[in-house]
Amino acid sequence: MSYRVPFIDPKEHYRKLKSEIDFAFTDTLSKGDLVLRQQLRDFEARLADYCGVKYAVGVNSCYHALHFSLLAAGVGPGHEVITVAHTFAATVSAIVHAGAKPVLVEVRSDYNMDPDAFEKAITPRTKAVIPVHLNGRVCEMDRIEAIAAKHGIAVIEDAAQALGAQHKGRRAGSFGVAGCFSFYPFKSLGGLGDGGAVTTNDPEVARMATLLRFNGEDRQTGDFHYHGYTALLDNVNAAILDVKLKHFDEFVAHRRSTARLYHDLLRDVKEIERPHFDGDGYFDTFQNYVIRTSQRDQLRQYMKEQGVETLVHWAKPMWSYPGLKLPDPKLPYTESVCREVISLPMSAETTTEHVQITVQVITDFFARNSQEKPLAAGTRD
Numbered sequence: 001m002s003y004r005v006p007f008i009d010p011k012e013h014y015r016k017l018k019s020e021i022d023f024a025f026t027d028t029l030s031k032g033d034l035v036l037r038q039q040l041r042d043f044e045a046r047l048a049d050y051c052g053v054k055y056a057v058g059v060n061s062c063y064h065a066l067h068f069s070l071l072a073a074g075v076g077p078g079h080e081v082i083t084v085a086h087t088f089a090a091t092v093s094a095i096v097h098a099g100a101k102p103v104l105v106e107v108r109s110d111y112n113m114d115p116d117a118f119e120k121a122i123t124p125r126t127k128a129v130i131p132v133h134l135n136g137r138v139c140e141m142d143r144i145e146a147i148a149a150k151h152g153i154a155v156i157e158d159a160a161q162a163l164g165a166q167h168k169g170r171r172a173g174s175f176g177v178a179g180c181f182s183f184y185p186f187k188s189l190g191g192l193g194d195g196g197a198v199t200t201n202d203p204e205v206a207r208m209a210t211l212l213r214f215n216g217e218d219r220q221t222g223d224f225h226y227h228g229y230t231a232l233l234d235n236v237n238a239a240i241l242d243v244k245l246k247h248f249d250e251f252v253a254h255r256r257s258t259a260r261l262y263h264d265l266l267r268d269v270k271e272i273e274r275p276h277f278d279g280d281g282y283f284d285t286f287q288n289y290v291i292r293t294s295q296r297d298q299l300r301q302y303m304k305e306q307g308v309e310t311l312v313h314w315a316k317p318m319w320s321y322p323g324l325k326l327p328d329p330k331l332p333y334t335e336s337v338c339r340e341v342i343s344l345p346m347s348a349e350t351t352t353e354h355v356q357i358t359v360q361v362i363t364d365f366f367a368r369n370s371q372e373k374p375l376a377a378g379t380r381d
């Protein structure tokens, strides 16, 4: 189905950068640079610099970035790793595949980990914590870092949705042992397909991720140091990501002004809760612009009928999928969030007209359903 307002517009994204992307693509291919070449090294250096860390290691997904970071932090059987249930399955699966037990805790109204809930969940078996910076907003990292340091717990950031986002002047990916990024095409820095990276200041973490992504092999000596994985970031993908990273601050500025426009135009729609916007040392990059309403599913259906594409990140908490075999941690706030969130069209290509149409459709929906009561929780600017 083609939408009047698409959630993202990859064709337009490509059109805008076509000459630079085409050059990077043909240059890389004509040099035969397919695996582990200069383009990957250049992208890693630019990414590390952007995040404010010493090393970035390109891998083929944020999932693998998380898994390798957990292994580098020494996480294994008998350990517990604390994270949230309001996240993508990959966060939790990485913990399970590392052999540890995921301990799921509550989020707050900005959809990020509640530091108090993290502290309460700590046991002698807790080895690491994975705060997830959702929707382009960094968790309250100064508190999470302080709690982790007090208890000797490794901090691994799930920064899949937060490249460029900041808390108190520090960028996502520069806190803790390692930061884990995704370059899946829907992400604010989106590549050709799957892609990801580990960022770190620790040379040992960087070395381990570098070996694990290539089946444990040290490419200089040919020696195998671990049972690793086939999980390298492809060279062509890295070359294109490097082009986009040079423009990334423009993408972020556009997302922020789009979010500001949503924020202003939705101000009088009392039936929804708008997301937090900066404040208290936060710099948000709006991977998603997420609103809440108790009529989420009806609103989403109406928007679809009116040609506005939306997504839900995510409709159910992770423990509610029987196949994942996770115990129910009884997190009522997370459950309510999953029932009520809806992500509006948002990308570096979203236009003022897209926002105006989207807001008009939302306004029309609630005008037709005017018996709806406002949410109890207030909206913060």
Ligand SMILES: Cc1ncc(COP(=O)(O)O)c(C=O)c1O
Pocket (backbone or CB within 6 Å): 060, 061, 062, 063, 064, 087, 088, 090, 091, 132, 134, 158, 160, 161, 181, 182, 183, 184, 194, 195, 196
């Ligand atoms: C919060 C979060 N964590 C992890 C991931 C996994 O990223 P990838 O698809 O690159 O493995 C995603 C992707 O959607 C995500 O949104």
